[in-house]
Amino acid sequence: MLFLADFSVIKPEPGLLLWTTVIFGLFWFMMSRFAFKPIAESLKKREMDIQSSLDEAKKAREEMANLQAENEKLLAQAREERSQILKEAKEAKEDIIAEAKERANAEYKRKVESAIQDIENQKMAAMVALKNQAGQMAIEITEKVLRKELADKKDQESYAKSLAESIKLN
Amino acid sequence: MTAIRKYWIALIFSGLSLVAFSQHDNTQQAGDQHEHPTGSTQDPNAAPSGAETAHDDCGHPIDEEKEGEFNAGETAVHHIADANTIHLVGDLYIPLPCILYAPGHGWTLTTTSSFHPHHHGSGEVSKNGYVLVHGNVMRILDPAFATGAHKIDEYRHKDAKKDGKSVILYYAIIDGQCKPLDAKTTYDGGMMGGGITTFYDFSVTRNVFTMLLTAFFLFFVFRSAAKAAVRREGQAPKGLQNFIEPFYTFIRDDVARPAIGPKYEKYMPYLLSVFFFILGLNLIGQIPFFPGSANVTGNISVTIVLALITFIMMLFSSNKHFWEHILWMPGVPAWVKVILTPVEILGLFLKPFTLLLRLFANITAGHIVILCFVGLIFIFGKAGTSVGGSISGLLAAIPLSLFMMALELLVAFLQAFIFTMLSATYFGMALEEPHHDHH
Numbered sequence: 370m371l372f373l374a375d376f377s378v379i380k381p382e383p384g385l386l387l388w389t390t391v392i393f394g395l396f397w398f399m400m401s402r403f404a405f406k407p408i409a410e411s412l413k414k415r416e417m418d419i420q421s422s423l424d425e426a427k428k429a430r431e432e433m434a435n436l437q438a439e440n441e442k443l444l445a446q447a448r449e450e451r452s453q454i455l456k457e458a459k460e461a462k463e464d465i466i467a468e469a470k471e472r473a474n475a476e477y478k479r480k481v482e483s484a485i486q487d488i489e490n491q492k493m494a495a496m497v498a499l500k501n502q503a504g505q506m507a508i509e510i511t512e513k514v515l516r517k518e519l520a521d522k523k524d525q526e527s528y529a530k531s532l533a534e535s536i537k538l539n
Numbered sequence: 540m541t542a543i544r545k546y547w548i549a550l551i552f553s554g555l556s557l558v559a560f561s562q563h564d565n566t567q568q569a570g571d572q573h574e575h576p577t578g579s580t581q582d583p584n585a586a587p588s589g590a591e592t593a594h595d596d597c598g599h600p601i602d603e604e605k606e607g608e609f610n611a612g613e614t615a616v617h618h619i620a621d622a623n624t625i626h627l628v629g630d631l632y633i634p635l636p637c638i639l640y641a642p643g644h645g646w647t648l649t650t651t652s653s654f655h656p657h658h659h660g661s662g663e664v665s666k667n668g669y670v671l672v673h674g675n676v677m678r679i680l681d682p683a684f685a686t687g688a689h690k691i692d693e694y695r696h697k698d699a700k701k702d703g704k705s706v707i708l709y710y711a712i713i714d715g716q717c718k719p720l721d722a723k724t725t726y727d728g729g730m731m732g733g734g735i736t737t738f739y740d741f742s743v744t745r746n747v748f749t750m751l752l753t754a755f756f757l758f759f760v761f762r763s764a765a766k767a768a769v770r771r772e773g774q775a776p777k778g779l780q781n782f783i784e785p786f787y788t789f790i791r792d793d794v795a796r797p798a799i800g801p802k803y804e805k806y807m808p809y810l811l812s813v814f815f816f817i818l819g820l821n822l823i824g825q826i827p828f829f830p831g832s833a834n835v836t837g838n839i840s841v842t843i844v845l846a847l848i849t850f851i852m853m854l855f856s857s858n859k860h861f862w863e864h865i866l867w868m869p870g871v872p873a874w875v876k877v878i879l880t881p882v883e884i885l886g887l888f889l890k891p892f893t894l895l896l897r898l899f900a901n902i903t904a905g906h907i908v909i910l911c912f913v914g915l916i917f918i919f920g921k922a923g924t925s926v927g928g929s930i931s932g933l934l935a936a937i938p939l940s941l942f943m944m945a946l947e948l949l950v951a952f953l954q955a956f957i958f959t960m961l962s963a964t965y966f967g968m969a970l971e972e973p974h975h976d977h978h
Contacts, residue, residue, distance in 0.1 A: 378838045396812055
């Protein structure tokens, strides 16, 4: 077993201990300062960017959904309003028609009444005129009859007498 | 708060170095102790008159075995070891800076090329008392050769026992004389055949070179990804950036966050650094030729440092609740506490120990198995002398190596992940807030 005594890798050597300490120490320092730090920062930044992007996308999606819901709500509202307006318009129309009808009826009534009044008036006037005419004619006829009957004096007096009697009776 | 922690870290490191240098004070004695047994048992160079016969006492030439039989184990152990050179091909080596320190002798700054490395990475000349043996720097103990350049005829080695442990003693033959060589200091306390010797090697070795290369490569890759991340802000990731980011998010979302909890962000740089450092070194070690093949994460020195950092970070993260559960577990009878507390304290130190051992053992084992499978070619071919044997060895070695390399690819990721995951778990344990349920 000659070679086992030469198994030098298991013997700690001052030179290699020192050099490993120095080289690894420098390596550690240089790497952490000039390599790992920027990489770590960039990775952290990227991760944050990705996270914020995802968050933003989620937020946007939520906003979109909100907006859509709002839109739908607005639409429903508008629809409702439209039907409301339509309903009101219908009612108004009906009111107007009813009012117009009523007014027309009233006017009609009024016109009819006034026509009736006119007719009545005319009738009265006609009646008066007829009465007058008839009176006139009766007077004339009576005059003629009287003239003829009262041609003699006696008749005239008897008649006057009967008349006076009738007046007296009244 | 952080300032206090920094101060504490500084204190711990100074304490560690104090330990290291207090050991160093014993170096002379340790070196002497090391020298004495060799001197007393063989007495190779005490008497110059016996120089001719000294050759036999110095054991065999180090490359002797290669001629006769092929030792796959020895080759594997040699290949997974750290070295002061990088072997390219044949006798071509990339020289590396050598930073050597011998107490009482001072610093020696040179490169491996000053040793004139040739066959198997052994140097032809000595420099300031140092020589290159199989790609590793060793020191001539004889102070007569402590300066200048001396021609080395040959290197020899032999088995020996030191304090009941088997060690290999190396010798250099200079001017026909056998000179004992000292290996570099290791902190295994003599348990693994090493120990504190007459010199310390702080060189940029193959492992250090690979670590630097990997660190620079990873930094370049991650810096480009980071730049792209800044430049292309607000755009989808692309190319390299797109390749890197999943790793980052994997460590963050599957390791740090679940294991540590809400305070995970503070630990991210360390977890990422340690994950990619280990992964990079594991993977580059898989490449069988330059710039790869170095067994860095399979070297215990490297895993010790990484596990120690995790341990220190864990201790600094710890809260009252954590210590309460270790030192005096609430809601448990007193006699159980007496048993439990030592177990918990042991467990506290076992955590970094298993962490460093797991990574080290996995990677080293993987390297050894692959090297042994490749070694089949040479075993079947009787160390390359039989072509027919080599071919049958090749037929066996290719599928086996392929399978092992695929497995090692998985292990490379797995071990990096486990180290990171367990580190995160330890931080999470230290940070855990008391629950409101009853124990």
